[in-house]
Amino acid sequence: MNDPKPYLSPGPHIFGNQETPRMVRDVIIALMPAVAVSIYFFRIRAFLLIVISMAACVGAEAAIQFLMKRKIRITDGSAVVTGILFAMIIPPALPLWMAALGSFVAIGIAKELFGGLGSNIFNPALLGRAFLMAAFPTFMTAWNAPITLDAVTGATPLGLVKFSHNLDISYLNLFLGNVSGCIGETSAAALLLGAGYLFLRKTIDWRIPLSYLGTVAIISFITEKASPGTYAGPAFHLLAGGVIIGAFFMATDPVTSPVTKAGRWIFGIGCGLITMVIRLWGGLPEGVMYSILLMNGLTPILNRITRPKRYGT
Amino acid sequence: MYNYTAMLSNTFRGGVCLAEEKELTVGKKTKEIPAPKELIVPLCQHIGSPNESIVKEGDAVRVGQVLGDAKAFVSAPVHSPISGTVKSVQNFFHPVFGKSPAVLIENDEKHEPLSTSVKNDPARLSKEEIITIVRNAGIVGMGGAAFPTHVKLKVPEGKIIDTLIINGAECEPYLTGDHRLMIEKTKEVIDGVNIVSRVLGAKKVIIAVESNKLSAVFAMKKVIKPPLKIEVLKTKYPQGGEKQLIKAILKKEVPPGKLPLDVGVLVQNVGTCFAIQNAVCDGKPLTERCVTFTGSCLKEPGNYIVKVGTRLRDVIDYCGGFLTPPAKIISGGPMMGVSQYTLDVPVVKGTTGVLFLSEKEAAICEEMPCIKCAKCVDSCPLRLLPTDIMRMVKYSKWEYLKELHPSDCVECGACSYVCPSKIPLTQYIKLGKIKELNKR
Numbered sequence A: 001m002n003d004p005k006p007y008l009s010p011g012p013h014i015f016g017n018q019e020t021p022r023m024v025r026d027v028i029i030a031l032m033p034a035v036a037v038s039i040y041f042f043r044i045r046a047f048l049l050i051v052i053s054m055a056a057c058v059g060a061e062a063a064i065q066f067l068m069k070r071k072i073r074i075t076d077g078s079a080v081v082t083g084i085l086f087a088m089i090i091p092p093a094l095p096l097w098m099a100a101l102g103s104f105v106a107i108g109i110a111k112e113l114f115g116g117l118g119s120n121i122f123n124p125a126l127l128g129r130a131f132l133m134a135a136f137p138t139f140m141t142a143w144n145a146p147i148t149l150d151a152v153t154g155a156t157p158l159g160l161v162k163f164s165h166n167l168d169i170s171y172l173n174l175f176l177g178n179v180s181g182c183i184g185e186t187s188a189a190a191l192l193l194g195a196g197y198l199f200l201r202k203t204i205d206w207r208i209p210l211s212y213l214g215t216v217a218i219i220s221f222i223t224e225k226a227s228p229g230t231y232a233g234p235a236f237h238l239l240a241g242g243v244i245i246g247a248f249f250m251a252t253d254p255v256t257s258p259v260t261k262a263g264r265w266i267f268g269i270g271c272g273l274i275t276m277v278i279r280l281w282g283g284l285p286e287g288v289m290y291s292i293l294l295m296n297g298l299t300p301i302l303n304r305i306t307r308p309k310r311y312g313t
Numbered sequence B: 001m002y003n004y005t006a007m008l009s010n011t012f013r014g015g016v017c018l019a020e021e022k023e024l025t026v027g028k029k030t031k032e033i034p035a036p037k038e039l040i041v042p043l044c045q046h047i048g049s050p051n052e053s054i055v056k057e058g059d060a061v062r063v064g065q066v067l068g069d070a071k072a073f074v075s076a077p078v079h080s081p082i083s084g085t086v087k088s089v090q091n092f093f094h095p096v097f098g099k100s101p102a103v104l105i106e107n108d109e110k111h112e113p114l115s116t117s118v119k120n121d122p123a124r125l126s127k128e129e130i131i132t133i134v135r136n137a138g139i140v141g142m143g144g145a146a147f148p149t150h151v152k153l154k155v156p157e158g159k160i161i162d163t164l165i166i167n168g169a170e171c172e173p174y175l176t177g178d179h180r181l182m183i184e185k186t187k188e189v190i191d192g193v194n195i196v197s198r199v200l201g202a203k204k205v206i207i208a209v210e211s212n213k214l215s216a217v218f219a220m221k222k223v224i225k226p227p228l229k230i231e232v233l234k235t236k237y238p239q240g241g242e243k244q245l246i247k248a249i250l251k252k253e254v255p256p257g258k259l260p261l262d263v264g265v266l267v268q269n270v271g272t273c274f275a276i277q278n279a280v281c282d283g284k285p286l287t288e289r290c291v292t293f294t295g296s297c298l299k300e301p302g303n304y305i306v307k308v309g310t311r312l313r314d315v316i317d318y319c320g321g322f323l324t325p326p327a328k329i330i331s332g333g334p335m336m337g338v339s340q341y342t343l344d345v346p347v348v349k350g351t352t353g354v355l356f357l358s359e360k361e362a363a364i365c366e367e368m369p370c371i372k373c374a375k376c377v378d379s380c381p382l383r384l385l386p387t388d389i390m391r392m393v394k395y396s397k398w399e400y401l402k403e404l405h406p407s408d409c410v411e412c413g414a415c416s417y418v419c420p421s422k423i424p425l426t427q428y429i430k431l432g433k434i435k436e437l438n439k440r
Helices: A020-065 A077-088 A096-112 A124-137 A157-164 A169-175 A188-200 A207-226 A234-239 A243-250 A262-280 A288-305 B005-011 B127-136 B149-153 B177-184 B185-200 B212-219 B242-250 B270-282 B312-318 B375-379 B385-392 B399-403 B412-419 B425-439
Strands: B037-044 B066-069 B084-094 B098-107 B161-170 B204-210 B228-233 B264-269 B286-293 B302-307 B330-332 B339-341 B354-356
Touching: A020 A077, A020 A096, A020 A188, A020 A243, A077 A096, A077 A124, A096 A124, A124 A288, A169 A188, A169 A234, A188 A243, A207 A234, A207 A243, A207 A262, A207 B330, A234 A243, A243 A262, A243 A288, A262 A288, B037 B084, B037 B177, B066 B228, B127 B149, B127 B185, B127 B270, B149 B185, B149 B264, B149 B270, B161 B177, B161 B185, B161 B242, B161 B270, B177 B185, B177 B212, B177 B270, B177 B286, B185 B204, B185 B228, B185 B264, B185 B270, B204 B212, B204 B242, B212 B228, B228 B242, B242 B264, B264 B270, B270 B286, B286 B312, B302 B312, B302 B339, B375 B412, B385 B425, B399 B425, B412 B425
Parallel strands: B161 B204, B161 B264, B204 B228, B286 B354
Antiparallel strands: B037 B098, B084 B098, B286 B302, B330 B339, B330 B354
16 A cells, blocks of 8 residues: 655644634624614615625725735635624715725724734724714715605714603614614614624623613613713614624624633723713714724723733632 | 633633634544654754764664763753664754754564563652653653753752643644543543652642643543642633743733743643653653644545654655645644755654644735734733834844833744734744843
């Protein structure tokens, strides 16, 4: 018998079944319910924004990797995730070219200029949105009502509570997403379905969502009790705005959140605190985006100060 | 009958649950493989000072005759497993060291023993006598590390061993040699445990077995007497590591850079205890061991008693050859073993198993960028941050490396195993370790 020609490598010689492309694919699958619901509520606008954002993200990634002479990695799917996530958090009436520009900022500046997959400090989709918010604030705060409502335009529930002190809230509509808002953030039901899938696949860690949502719930519970006429309660603050998509899909982005468990707790609590401070006392009705971006910036420090105790000391 | 809730708490933090793959061999009785026509006995089969050859070309040797020895304390002599003629002493393949001096012996098939082998009653021997017998029998740690056993038994002045832990965890997938040994040679193993316990004067003796080896637990339950005790541990890799065993059983952490004896514990493998029993009671030096030959490429996977120095080729020929050509050959377990490129490598004292894996079983994957998912952080039994260490090593940030303590790494490979980006984290940490050591 001929001798086998085995190959050599250092141990371990076997590997687990978790793979980065699979984890990215899981997030895409988990976003599908939210995508479907957004198209149901905002029809062709939502569809166009999602397609444009995805195409712009993948295109920007390929172009920049080509220009920077890096390996073209669009097949790992991470640009697709950024594209979908970005589309989920922009208003339905946003001009398509602005969506394309925002996508370019998300991938080109927030991700590739920082070194590509795994090296970015800030969540790309959120940084793209922050750019649009700074460049085109009027477009970013003009809300089309979903086609299921009679109105053509309508303020978001957070805006209504904050600026009109209108505490007449339909929690069912909030839960299902039948309200004004960014195209993919409105339906808590669809997002929770996706989040459940991510937990099932062990793709995301539960610490950040729990501490984030828990902090939001506790603060809104206290402030509502303290001044019931002015502030809405925990159910409202958990379901309205972008806190669900933020807590499960943005804050959990492994690249931009801490690697230590203690760090994750602090990260989530920090996100919750900043979100609620902006919502209750800031100039804007919503604070999810800035809360996560700020905590992204703190992540390297959190990783450093929350290192586990050395074994045996 | 068994306290299963206690079992679940008998564990350590971190680690990974692996596919066991032990069913290939666990149910089969251990078979003895006769010595082949020619043996290649490496002169150095332990960690420590290398041995000098005592024999030369043309010498006649007998079973149990010393082939190589060293004067240094941390060393273990090597004996001839067969009788025959020394054909040459030259550099030859070694599963761990690549190439190292070895004695080629032609088997005369006469199995002539040395007249000096004597049977002893361990109860009549003093501690020092037992340690001398263990040293002269060339016994090393049989769990794979191959550290000379008499060095461990000679507890330094001022240190007291309170607890002796007998390692029957066998946490590496595929390997079942220790499991079979505990079932088939229960009495001998326990006698060995008692000898070790007497030498150390340990108050507590705990035999630690993973929960996937309950048959071994039941077999040993029948023969053990107090103070011997069996603890069943949760099946999780790397439960068989010394630090993880001590953590799981005694909830104690061995401080960095210290040994188990610094917390009053000594760990011995079940295979080592068996070898000690053989040496002390029967006067047999360590010249053969139980090796798990397994993997989907083998026609007859199983546990075999193999003479040290037998080439893999001879074992394969004896047990029926390959079903399919293996894509990877590993001496040791799949997590910490060393991959081999030739079948001419001999079995040595530290060989726990030899795996013949197919392309599918031992796939090599493309490395992707780290996404900081922290699965490596969660899996590290020593609470290290493999992803951070990897980054510091990769970008040569040596000044930051120190505070991440790469030298604490036990190289279990759990981080590389779980990494979804298939980054060879263990190798990066090893590199960091070397850099650390060189700086001192």
